[in-house]
Amino acid sequence: MMKERMKVSLPPEVKKYIQSYMREHHLSFTGDAISRICQEHEEVQKKEDDSIKKIVKDVTQNIEDLLQRERLHIKKELLYMEQNIERSTRSSLKEVEDYSIAKRGELFASLLEGYEK
Structure with missing residues (x-):
């Protein structure tokens, strides 16, 4: 290793x-x-x-893992909501259909009564 001579002034505590x-x-x-x-x-x-780079890498990985878990959780919740909405819609449509059939039946029955008279 090559050395170079220097003249340096230092404070007493450094000396x-x-x-x-x-x-x-x-x-x-x-x-x-x-x-x-x-x-x-x-x-x-x-x-x-x-050390700082390792900490940043670890924290970043933990955040990515947490976000991934949250995305999966949200995806599952959306799927459950979709299924519940679908079930509820089918049930409502069934009720409307049953009501419509009942009303048509009543109408048909009243027409038959009127026809029989």
């Missing part, structure tokens, strides 16, 4: 953090510590991005 990091990880050069901190930061960012 203390880097020196502490160097002691903790047994590093001799400030540049190595900064490189390693940056590399670790990139890895953490990538893990967070991957």
Whole structure:
């Protein structure tokens, strides 16, 4: 890996953090510590991005599954409603037909009575 020399000005708390990091990880050069901190930061960012993508994917899948179940439920309910309407319509038509037959029968009976007189 090619290295490039830089002159950097840091706030005292950042300098203390880097020196502490160097002691903790047994590093001799400030540049190595900064490189390693940056590399670790990139890895953490990538893990967070991957984690967020996984969460979004899982939530999206759960929403799609829920919508699919709801569509099936609505489809079943519509089918039941259609069947009930059909049954009710047939029943109503039957009643109308029976009433019509009864009225025709009464009319025919009254005509016969009038004819017999």
